[in-house]
Structures are given as C-alpha cells and as structure tokens.
Amino acid sequence: MDFTINVNNNEFQATQGETILEVLNKNGIKVPTLCHLKNSMPTGACRMCVVEDEQTGKLITSCSFPANPGMKIKTHSQRVVESRKTIIELLLSNHPDDCLYCVRNKNCELQDLSEEHHVRERRIRGYKNSEKLDLSSASIVRDPEKCVLCGRCVVVCEEVMGVACIDFVNRGNKSIIGTSFNQGLNTSSCINCGQCIMVCPTGALTEKNHFPEIQQALNDPAKRVVIQYAPSISVSMAEELGMEQGKDINGILNAALRKVGFNNVFDSSFSADLTIMEESAELIQRITEGGTLPMITSCCPGWVKYAEEFYSDLIPNLSSCKSPQQMMGAVIKSYFAEQEGLKPEEIYSVAIMPCTAKKFEAQREEMTQAGISDVDAVLTTRELTKFLKLYGVDMFNIKPELTDSPMGFRSTAGKLFGASGGVMEAAIRTAHFKLTGKELVNFQIPQIRGLEKRKEAKMKIGDLELGVAVVNGMANARELLDEIKNGRNDIHFVEVMACPGGCIGGGGQHIGTSHEQLKARMKTLYKIDENETLKVSHKNPEIIELYDNFLGEAGGHKSHELLHTKYKKREVMI
Amino acid sequence: MQQFFFQRLKNLSNNKFSTNPENKLFKMGDIKQIFNKYPEAGRDNLIPILQDIQSVDGYLSKESIIKVGAHLDIPSSKIFGVATFYNQFRFQPNGKYHVQVCRGTACHVLGSVTVLQEIEKQLKVKAGDTTRDGLFSIEVVACIGACGLAPVIAINGEFYAKVSAASLAEIIESYKNKEDE
Numbered sequence: 001m002d003f004t005i006n007v008n009n010n011e012f013q014a015t016q017g018e019t020i021l022e023v024l025n026k027n028g029i030k031v032p033t034l035c036h037l038k039n040s041m042p043t044g045a046c047r048m049c050v051v052e053d054e055q056t057g058k059l060i061t062s063c064s065f066p067a068n069p070g071m072k073i074k075t076h077s078q079r080v081v082e083s084r085k086t087i088i089e090l091l092l093s094n095h096p097d098d099c100l101y102c103v104r105n106k107n108c109e110l111q112d113l114s115e116e117h118h119v120r121e122r123r124i125r126g127y128k129n130s131e132k133l134d135l136s137s138a139s140i141v142r143d144p145e146k147c148v149l150c151g152r153c154v155v156v157c158e159e160v161m162g163v164a165c166i167d168f169v170n171r172g173n174k175s176i177i178g179t180s181f182n183q184g185l186n187t188s189s190c191i192n193c194g195q196c197i198m199v200c201p202t203g204a205l206t207e208k209n210h211f212p213e214i215q216q217a218l219n220d221p222a223k224r225v226v227i228q229y230a231p232s233i234s235v236s237m238a239e240e241l242g243m244e245q246g247k248d249i250n251g252i253l254n255a256a257l258r259k260v261g262f263n264n265v266f267d268s269s270f271s272a273d274l275t276i277m278e279e280s281a282e283l284i285q286r287i288t289e290g291g292t293l294p295m296i297t298s299c300c301p302g303w304v305k306y307a308e309e310f311y312s313d314l315i316p317n318l319s320s321c322k323s324p325q326q327m328m329g330a331v332i333k334s335y336f337a338e339q340e341g342l343k344p345e346e347i348y349s350v351a352i353m354p355c356t357a358k359k360f361e362a363q364r365e366e367m368t369q370a371g372i373s374d375v376d377a378v379l380t381t382r383e384l385t386k387f388l389k390l391y392g393v394d395m396f397n398i399k400p401e402l403t404d405s406p407m408g409f410r411s412t413a414g415k416l417f418g419a420s421g422g423v424m425e426a427a428i429r430t431a432h433f434k435l436t437g438k439e440l441v442n443f444q445i446p447q448i449r450g451l452e453k454r455k456e457a458k459m460k461i462g463d464l465e466l467g468v469a470v471v472n473g474m475a476n477a478r479e480l481l482d483e484i485k486n487g488r489n490d491i492h493f494v495e496v497m498a499c500p501g502g503c504i505g506g507g508g509q510h511i512g513t514s515h516e517q518l519k520a521r522m523k524t525l526y527k528i529d530e531n532e533t534l535k536v537s538h539k540n541p542e543i544i545e546l547y548d549n550f551l552g553e554a555g556g557h558k559s560h561e562l563l564h565t566k567y568k569k570r571e572v573m574i
Numbered sequence: 575m576q577q578f579f580f581q582r583l584k585n586l587s588n589n590k591f592s593t594n595p596e597n598k599l600f601k602m603g604d605i606k607q608i609f610n611k612y613p614e615a616g617r618d619n620l621i622p623i624l625q626d627i628q629s630v631d632g633y634l635s636k637e638s639i640i641k642v643g644a645h646l647d648i649p650s651s652k653i654f655g656v657a658t659f660y661n662q663f664r665f666q667p668n669g670k671y672h673v674q675v676c677r678g679t680a681c682h683v684l685g686s687v688t689v690l691q692e693i694e695k696q697l698k699v700k701a702g703d704t705t706r707d708g709l710f711s712i713e714v715v716a717c718i719g720a721c722g723l724a725p726v727i728a729i730n731g732e733f734y735a736k737v738s739a740a741s742l743a744e745i746i747e748s749y750k751n752k753e754d755e
Contacts, residue, residue: 158649167655180650181636181665188651573640573650 109201136184194356194507232418246520251400302498329374380508420502678717
C-alpha cells in the first residue's frame with residue numbers, strides 16, 4: 001500500500017512497512033545515524049536520527065519508526081538539530097579525544113558527526129572513560145575507551161557472523177562492550193573475522209598492527225623480505241586510494257611494493273592454484289576412496305576457528321589443505337629458499353590480506369616448520385594503504401610491473417578465490433579435468449556466482465553426480481551446516497567463507513564497504529576471468545614446474561608435509 | 575527487642591546469601607536438578623535459573639554460565655551481559671566473611687559512601703570482589719532495613735551499627751585476628 005507523508009512541507013511517497021529513515025533516504029534527505037545498520041533490526045539506541053513529529057510534538061527515532069499515512073515530520077527543525085548536537089557533545093564528553101593519535105583519524109564517524117554539527121566548544125565535561133586496552137587477540141585490538149556503545153559490533157557478531165562473543169556488559173554509565181567475564185578476546189569465541197571493525201564508527205576496534213616488525217626487517221640487510229598479496233587485494237584497494245571502485249591495480253601494486261623495498265613480490269593467487277591442485281586431489285580421493293563427505297574448504301581462517309569451536313564434530317570434514325597464504329608461506333621458506341640458497345630464518349615473509357583472521361592464522365602452531373612460522377607478518381588492505389603512504393609511494397604516477405617468478409604467475413581460477421564461490425569454481429574446473437581428462441565447457445559455473453548468501457548446484461562430471469554448496473557469512477553457513485549435521489547427504493563439496501561476499505568483503509577491507517562496491521569488486525574478478533586465457537590451475541606452467549621440481553605429485557608425501565595440516569577442537573567460552 | 579531484631583535480620587540474610595566458597599553445583603552435579611525445574615526452558619527462564627544457581631553456589635561461576643548457555647542455547651556473552659545488568663548477581667565466590675554495606679537512603683545521608691570507600695581501601699578490593707586470600711568479600715546492598723542503626727554494615731549476618739572509619743578498622747581487624755588464632 002502506497003501513501004504519502006509530509007516531510008518539511010513536501011509530500012513524499014512511502015510504502016507500508018518502510019521506516020521514516022528509508023523514506024527520507026529515498027528522497028534525498030540525509031539524517032545522521034550512528035547505531036543504525038542496514039538489514040538488521042533497528043535499536044534506536046543512539047537517537048542521532050531523531051525527527052520531529054509535528055502532530056504529537058515528539059522527537060521520534062526515524063530508523064525504527066514506521067512511516068504512517070498522513071504523517072507530518074520535520075527533519076531539521078531547530079529542536080531536532082539542537083538535540084542531535086547535544087547527543088554528540090555528550091558522546092564527546094567522556095571520549096578520549098586523542099584523534100591525532102587514533103588509527104581512525106579522518107575516517108571516523110564521530111569526528112564526521114561533530115564536524116557536520118559544528119561542535120566548536122566543550123560545553124559538557126565528563127569523566128573520561130578509563131578502561132583497559134584489550135591486546136590479547138592476535139588480530140583485533142579493542143579499546144573500550146573510544147567506544148560510543150552504538151552496539152553495531154554486537155549486532156554484526158551475532159546476526160551476520162553467528163558468533164556472539166561480545167555483548168553489552170554492566171548497566172547505565174558503567175556499560176561497556178565486553179566478552180563473557182570481561183576476558184580477553186583470545187579466550188572468547190571470537191573468530192577474528194574483523195567484521196566488527198568494519199562497522200565500528202570510531203577507533204574502538206582496530207586490527208593489530210605489525211608495522212614496526214616489518215620496518216625492522218626491511219632495514220635489516222641480512223633479511224630477504226618477501227611479500228605476497230591475496231587475490232582480492234588488487235580489486236579492493238582502489239577505494240582506499242581514492243580510485244574508481246572495483247578497479248584492478250595489480251601491476252601498480254607490484255611496482256609500489258618494490259618501491260617500498262620488498263625484495264620479492266609474489267601473488268597469493270599462485271598459491272591459490274596450488275591449493276586447488278591439492279584440494280581437488282583430496283576431493284577426488286575422498287569421493288573415490290570413501291572418505292568423510294561433504295568435504296568443506298579450509299581456506300578461510302575465520303571459518304576454521306568457527307569450526308573448531310562450534311562444529312568440532314565437522315572437523316573431519318574440513319579439507320586438510322592449508323590456506324593459500326600458508327601454502328605460499330611454506331613454499332617460500334622451502335622451495336624458494338632452496339633455489340635462492342637461503343636459510344628459512346633469513347627470509348621475512350609478509351602477506352597482504354583482506355582479512356584480520358589471517359593474522360591469527362599466521363601465528364598458529366599448526367602453521368610452522370621446525371619452529372619457524374610460514375608467514376611472519378600480515379597486513380590488511382587498510383594497513384597496506386597506510387604503509388604505502390608511509391613510504392611515500394605515489395600510486396597515481398607509477399608504471400605497472402609484473403610479479404616475481406617463480407610463484408608469481410597465476411591462472412584466473414586462483415584469482416577467483418577473492419569472491420564467494422571462487423574456490424568452488426576453481427576446484428571444479430580442475431577436478432573435472434582430473435576425473436574426465438577434458439576441460440569444463442565454458443569454464444564458468446553461473447549457479448555459484450554472485451552475492452547470494454547460499455548458492456547450490458548439481459554438477460555432472462563424467463558419470464559422477466556432484467552436489468556443491470557455497471555459503472558466505474557465518475550465520476548463513478550455520479544453517480547449511482546444521483542441515484548437514486542433521487543428515488543431509490546430497491552435497492559433496494562445500495565452500496564456506498566467513499565474511500559476506502567472501503574475501504572481497506573481508507574484515508581487513510576499506511571501512512564502509514558498500515554493497516555496490518562489493519558488486520564492483522566481484523565484477524572485476526569475473527572480468528579478469530573472462531578476458532584472460534589461462535583459466536585453470538592445473539595448466540599454470542609455474543605450478544607444473546613446482547610439482548616437477550619439488551613437490552612430486554598432488555597429495556603426495558612432500559605436499560602433505562608442507563601444505564597440509566590438522567585441526568582439533570578448541571576450548572573457549574562459547 | 576533489639577536482640578530479636580538482629581536475630582531476624584540474621585536469619586533473613588543467611589537465607590538470602592549463601593557464603594559457600596566451594597563451587598558446590600559441579601561437585602554434586604545438581605545443576606541438572608535446577609534445569610529439571612524448568613522443563614521447557616527458554617530465554618525467559620534465564621534469570622530464575624541464574625538465581626537458583628546463585629542460591630546454591632553463592633555466585634555464578636564460568637562453568638555454570640557455560641552450562642546454562644548450552645542448556646538454553648544462549649551464548650555465554652549474552653548471559654554475562656544479562657547477569658551484569660542486575661546488581662543481585664555475583665561472579666566470584668563469597669569470602670569467608672561476607673561484608674554487606676548498606677547504601678540505602680538513611681545510610682547514604684549518614685555517610686555510607688565514605689564507609690564503602692573505607693572498606694574498599696582497607697580490604698584492597700572493590701565492591702563485588704573477593705580478597706585474594708578468600709577471607710573477605712564486599713557487597714553493596716540497597717537497604718538492609720535497619721535504618722535506625724545507620725550507617726550499618728553486616729558481616730555474615732552480624733550487624734555493626736553506626737560504623738565509622740575507626741570502628742571499621744577495629745571490626746575488620748577482629749575478623750583477621752579470628753583467622754590468626
């Protein structure tokens with residue numbers, strides 16, 4: 001049912017069930033919000049979005065109030081503007097105010113709001129928050145002093161990720177966001193996905209930074225500093241740099257990283273190809289030899305930790321393959337080191353990832369060889385932009401370069417890892433070839449492409465009927481996993497990505513990534529796949545070379561030693 | 575008359591606040607019995623269940639919160655969030671001597687803020703916490719119902735009327751001495 005409401009003496013069309021905020025946004029009126037999160041239940045907690053209802057004379061929260069026929073509202077009356085300004089001043093009254101030292105300086109919603117509302121004096125003085133910094137997690141740093149209690153992290157953690165490791169603790173002016181028993185994040189059920197950072201309006205949640213270690217390595221002449229970047233980085237960095245959304249800046253990135261001083265630049269899409277070789281071999285082995293099915297991908301460290309905590313009975317279903325980051329790390333410190341005549345400890349291996357959980361993964365005990373980590377430090381996309389700025393790299397005036405060889409050449413299948421469904425598509429392409437000896441017609445599998453929360457397909461490979469499912473967002477994955485636990489058996493291969501949209505929507509990406517940006521990034525990945533000729537991992541000449549010279553066969557002894565691992569149940573406060 | 579009054583208060587507080595430092599429920603496994611009391615338990619039973627656990631254990635332990643979470647299918651962070659919202663729940667076992675400080679109106683008027691601060695200073699723990707040696711724990715209560723004796727504190731149901739900084743030191747010292755003997 002359509003009707004009109006009167007806003008600032010204009011008539012706006014509205015539909016039954018829409019909130020006032022939705023009507024206003026549709027009609028070009030911006031109302032400031034803080035606690036509001038798209039696609040989740042409005043809480044109306046911050047009251048930034050208040051508008052004046054002229055009939056009742058009340059201030060109502062537009063994010064949670066449904067539009068009603070005949071409504072008369074004012075969005076920017078004196079009273080409304082003053083009330084919003086007071087809220088900001090109150091939020092600032094106990095805020096640390098150390099913007100110059102804050103990681104979110106110039107990228108902070110609280111800063112923006114106080115700028116927009118012209119807060120120019122300190123009218124209200126309060127006790128500053130004094131809470132301990134939580135540095136316990138390998139990925140995420142929590143600073144409750146900077147928290148404005150909007151609750152968006154709590155909502156994302158529960159509704160999108162299905163983890164719920166944080167909630168409001170205590171009451172009234174003692175309220176904080178905390179884990180159960182206010183312990184460190186490391187002992188909570190946090191999966192380090194970083195989606196909370198993506199929605200945090202202030203600097204209360206940030207990733208753990210490793211700049212000093214990396215800089216130290218760069219300045220150490222005895223160290224060979226190598227860097228790898230994830231498939232999604234080159235298509236998701238453009239917004240951070242102020243370029244057109246979804247632009248592929250692969251070549252520029254290679255050149256920029258060399259300018260900073262990294263000795264070798266590798267592409268994790270290469271090790272994604274390697275993952276596909278191992279994973280497809282494992283899948284075929286499980287299907288033909290009667291292993292545990294469905295096999296579930298283990299590329300996503302957020303999902304792996306989630307499985308260890310919430311679905312420990314599905315751990316046998318997890319693929320034993322390490323993730324591309326770790327495979328690359330392992331190959332760098334073995335094959336590459338051997339070729340260059342270096343000892344593993346002489347190499348400092350950095351990875352750029354769209355993900356905060358990769359920081360956790362890099363320091364896992366399972367991801368070491370003789371006590372040496374496969375990957376030494378991980379930077380997120382956001383951090384990389386800052387790092388490049390620190391080293392004065394001008395991304396706009398730089399000539400594109402190629403990655404180092406070997407281990408820089410990739411197929412487009414490896415590149416597809418960046419989007420939800422990509423691992424599955426790449427694996428099926430190779431599995432199809434391995435099983436039938438023929439390539440997949442057209443290469444593309446449209447049923448498992450796109451941003452939908454769950455994509456399923458039935459594939460016919462030779463005389464094998466393969467059921468595959470792709471899920472992104474842990475809460476969506478949970479639904480599928482429960483079906484599998486309850487006996488669903490028509491699925492043989494499952495791809496799980498913890499973040500919505502896969503790595504292109506990861507917790508280390510540009511803050512404020514919109515749905516449109518996700519789509520643009522995905523489109524670029526598909527375009528790369530369409531335009532280039534090498535579309536399958538098993539035809540990648542450098543992969544073939546790696547197996548011939550070093551690893552032997554996929555799933556063989558050497559690859560098991562270097563590229564595979566085991567996971568076990570993890571005891572945390574669920 | 576006053577004797578009778580004290581006795582009645584003592585009974586009341588003994589029933590209400592168990593001072594058992596052991597985590598009894600898990601030794602005896604009777605958390606199941608509590609769960610059995612709420613056959614079709616859902617989220618709305620959370621607070622009664624937590625109250626029952628506290629009445630046996632004297633506090634809410636991590637283990638019990640995890641068990642409640644598993645039983646009701648609620649993440650432990652949510653349960654902790656709910657429990658910290660209410661003043662009635664404790665998260666540490668009570669000390670051997672449980673100090674209740676009245677912060678009701680009459681006591682407030684006669685300076686119970688300083689009383690509480692003084693106790694926190696002397697025991698070196700905050701309200702709601704237990705000392706490291708497990709001897710003392712402090713709890714703030716809204717009103718003990720002994721306004722005529724304000725400011726008043728109760729230690730294991732024993733009432734101390736019209737306390738001051740000096741008398742507090744003596745009282746606490748007497749309990750410490752009891753231990754030394």
